[in-house]
Every structure is written in structure tokens, then in C-alpha cells.
Amino acid sequence: ETEITWWHAMGGALGDTVNQIASDFNASQDEYKITPVFKGTYEETLTAGIAAFRAGEQPNVMQVFDAGAATVIGAKGATIPVQDLLADNGVDFDINDYIAGVRYFYADSDGKMIGMPFNSSTPIMYFNVQALEKAGVSAPKTWEEFQTVTAPALKEAGYTALSQSHLPWIFTENFHSRHNLPFATNNNGYDGTDTQILVNNDAIKAHFSAVKDWKDNGYFEWFGTGWGDNQTPFEEGKVAMWLGSSGSFGGLSKKDLPFDFSATMLPYWEGVTKEPTQTFIGGASLFAMAGHDAEENKATAAFFDFLTSAEVQYFWHKETGYVPITEAAYEMAKADGHYDRAPAAEVGIQQLSLPGGDNTKGYRMGFYVQIRDVMNREYGRILTGETSVEDAFKTIEDEANNLLARFAKTQG
Ligand SMILES: O=P(O)(O)OC[C@H](O)CO
Numbered sequence: 001e002t003e004i005t006w007w008h009a010m011g012g013a014l015g016d017t018v019n020q021i022a023s024d025f026n027a028s029q030d031e032y033k034i035t036p037v038f039k040g041t042y043e044e045t046l047t048a049g050i051a052a053f054r055a056g057e058q059p060n061v062m063q064v065f066d067a068g069a070a071t072v073i074g075a076k077g078a079t080i081p082v083q084d085l086l087a088d089n090g091v092d093f094d095i096n097d098y099i100a101g102v103r104y105f106y107a108d109s110d111g112k113m114i115g116m117p118f119n120s121s122t123p124i125m126y127f128n129v130q131a132l133e134k135a136g137v138s139a140p141k142t143w144e145e146f147q148t149v150t151a152p153a154l155k156e157a158g159y160t161a162l163s164q165s166h167l168p169w170i171f172t173e174n175f176h177s178r179h180n181l182p183f184a185t186n187n188n189g190y191d192g193t194d195t196q197i198l199v200n201n202d203a204i205k206a207h208f209s210a211v212k213d214w215k216d217n218g219y220f221e222w223f224g225t226g227w228g229d230n231q232t233p234f235e236e237g238k239v240a241m242w243l244g245s246s247g248s249f250g251g252l253s254k255k256d257l258p259f260d261f262s263a264t265m266l267p268y269w270e271g272v273t274k275e276p277t278q279t280f281i282g283g284a285s286l287f288a289m290a291g292h293d294a295e296e297n298k299a300t301a302a303f304f305d306f307l308t309s310a311e312v313q314y315f316w317h318k319e320t321g322y323v324p325i326t327e328a329a330y331e332m333a334k335a336d337g338h339y340d341r342a343p344a345a346e347v348g349i350q351q352l353s354l355p356g357g358d359n360t361k362g363y364r365m366g367f368y369v370q371i372r373d374v375m376n377r378e379y380g381r382i383l384t385g386e387t388s389v390e391d392a393f394k395t396i397e398d399e400a401n402n403l404l405a406r407f408a409k410t411q412g
Contacts, residue, residue: 002299004060006036009045013251017319025306032299058289065284070366079287082116089301101352106285115285119322121247122279122348123170129260131240139264151219154240161219164243165230167379168372180277180357189364193408200397222383225376246348249321263344265351278354280362323349366407371400
């Protein structure tokens with residue numbers, strides 16, 4: 001039996017599902033055994049993986065989140081492109097089996113898939129059904145509706161209207177995609193590494209000015225950069241609407257919440273666009289780390305083959321809320337009546353399937369994890385009144401461009 005390891009960042013209910021998939025794989029055959037190891041947050045898992053690679057102790061499979069993708073894809077020799085791994089080990093692979101939104105996010109500039117899409121999500125709006133009923137409103141489609149109708153009514157009914165769990169992901173990266181606005185030069189970073197960020201623009205500055213006003217009016221609360229810090233007040237029924245990941249659906253469903261919840265698409269600014277576009281995938285993918293022998297690589301390929309089967313993908317989607325990454329798994333979910341039973345479970349994939357544009361496929365920027373740190377620091381300073389929106393975005397632009405220039409140098 002060949003043993004392989006899988007480092008991941010899936011805690012709580014997600015971790016239970018990861019363990020279940022690993023056990024099912026191990027039980028499905030007797031040649032290979034995979035051991036999943038929880039390594040903490042996405043950031044901690046990436047840091048641990050890079051350190052392990054430098055020490056020659058890397059796992060066979062490493063989960064890398066969206067923000068770390070450019071860095072890992074750019075680290076030549078650190079991973080085996082998944083498309084090569086599968087072909088070398090006789091596993092059928094057709095990129096067109098994957099839904100359009102996930103096909104090229106973890107691919108190189110030639111369209112070769114480098115990372116195996118695994119947990120693909122998108123940010124959506126969850127809401128407390130009874131809170132909205134009490135306030136006599138429905139979930140807003142636009143931010144204009146939010147600030148003029150929904151939030152004042154919810155405040156009157158005794159609720160903070162909104163919280164969110166990831167300002168860079170939801171209010172920055174997907175803000176640009178939802179409004180089809182360019183986020184970086186070079187085709188949002190996909191066409192080269194001499195890229196500059198385009199985050200210092202009027203639309204997002206107006207958005208953050210509005211968010212600060214909402215906070216000052218008691219319509220919005222920011223509980224810090226921690227994901228759970230912002231989700232918990234929603235679960236407790238204090239905050240009526242919460243922007244989180246479609247991958248939070250399963251965890252919320254398994255909790256005994258004191259209200260019914262549902263979900264809808266991420267609002268947009270009608271003043272910015274009358275034709276809102278799709279968001280792009282978040283979450284993470286699995287990379288096959290280089291430096292292992294042929295038998296272990298064969299085991300990794302077998303595991304990826306198992307993982308991407310329609311049955312396993314549908315199980316993962318149903319349990320967690322991460323979107324089905326293959327057309328076959330999506331069809332299986334529909335045929336099984338999953339969305340008849342839980343309509344909110346389809347919101348993520350529906351939002352990913354809205355009309356797209358030139359700027360809706362995400363971004364490719366190296367050292368982006370550090371760029372998010374700069375954003376989080378500056379956004380926190382905006383919300384606590386320590387800096388102005390204007391100064392914060394100038395700082396983010398300058399520091400991000402310095403990081404991008406440093407990354408470009410590492411790429412030769
Ligand atoms: O919470 P997830 O897994 O949907 O990931 C959200 C973001 O994409 C993380 O960068």
C-alpha cells in the first residue's frame with residue numbers, strides 16, 4: 001500500500017467532510033492510502049507548505065487558496081501540473097468537463113491546468129428570513145436599495161443590517177468582477193507579470209465611503225478581519241444579513257440556528273452598472289507537490305481521479321455548499337432534486353453563471369497574500385476612522401505595486 005499525505009485548511013464541518021472523502025477513497029481500493037492533515041487557515045497552510053518544500057518535506061497534495069495561486073503556479077518546479085500528472089498516470093482528463101468558471105482559474109497562460117480545482121466557492125448574501133419578515137423587506141438586489149430601504153427598516157426592527165467576512169475577497173476582488181471593472185493591467189494579470197493593480201478607482205472608493213457611512217449609521221458592523229468574528233453575530237440573530245462564502249452553506253445548515261436562513265446573490269451598484277456580471281471562483285485547489293517518487297505520484301493521480309468523479313463532487317457540494325466543479329456533478333445535483341429541497345444551495349453556481357465580461361474571470365497576481373494583508377490593514381483603518389478612503393487606496397496601490405514588482409523579478 002502506497003501512502004500519501006494531503007495538507008488542507010478545512011476546519012470544522014468542512015474538515016469532517018474532507019476526512020470522509022479520504023476514508024471513502026481508502027476504502028474504495030487497497031493500493032493507496034491518503035492521510036489528510038489539517039494545517040490551519042489557508043494562509044497558515046500555504047506558509048507551512050512553502051517551508052516544508054524548502055526543507056524537502058512537502059506533502060504529496062497541498063490545498064492552496066485563490067490568493068496564493070499565482071505564487072504557487074509561478075514557483076516553477078514546486079508542483080507537477082495536474083494535467084501532466086493525470087496524463088502520465090493514464091487518467092482521462094478533459095478540461096471541458098469542468099464548469100466554465102473553474103476551467104482556467106488554476107491554469108497557466110497556455111491553458112494547461114496546474115492545480116486541480118477542489119473547493120470552488122463564490123461570495124453570496126445569506127439572510128435571516130424572520131428578520132426580513134419582521135422588517136417588512138426582502139433581500140436587496142442593489143446597494144442603493146440596501147441603503148435606502150432594507151437597512152433602515154432592519155435598523156428600525158432592531159437589527160444591524162449587514163456584516164461580511166472578507167473585505168479583500170468580497171468587497172474588492174469580486175466587487176470588480178460583479179461590476180466588470182478592470183482590477184489590474186495585463187488582462188487582470190493573466191498576460192504577464194509586469195502588472196500594476198488598478199484598485200485605486202472611483203467606483204470602489206465610493207463603495208468604501210458608503211460602507212463607512214453604513215457603519216456610522218448602524219447599518220453595517222465590522223468585527224475585525226476574522227471570518228468567524230463576522231459570521232457569529234449573524235448566527236446569533238443580531239445581524240440580519242451576512243456576506244460569506246457559498247461554501248459556508250453546509251456548515252450553517254448543520255447548525256441549530258434560532259431562525260431560518262436563505263441566500264441570494266451579491267448586491268451591486270446600479271449607479272455603476274445596469275448590467276451586473278458574474279463573480280468568479282474563490283476557495284482553493286489541490287496541487288500535486290513535486291519531489292515524490294513515481295508510485296506516490298500514481299497514488300495522487302488515483303486520488304484526483306476519485307475526487308473529481310461526479311458522485312464525490314456531488315457529495316462534497318451537497319455537504320458543504322462549495323459549487324459542483326464539473327458539469328456532470330451539477331447535472332447530478334439537479335436530477336437528484338437537491339435544489340428543489342434547498343434552493344439557496346444553487347445561488348453560488350447561478351451567480352458564477354451570470355453573463356460575464358472582460359473583467360469577470362478573476363485575477364492573477366503574485367505575492368497577493370501580502371497584498372491582501374495591506375488591504376485588510378487599510379480597510380480596518382478606514383472603518384475605525386484612522387485614515388481617509390482616498391489615502392487608504394493610494395497606500396494600497398503603492399504597496400501592492402511594490403509587491404508586484406518584486407514578484408515580477410522572481411519570475412526572471
Ligand atoms: O471561504 P472560501 O473557501 O470560500 O474562500 C474564500 C476566499 O476565496 C479565500 O481566499
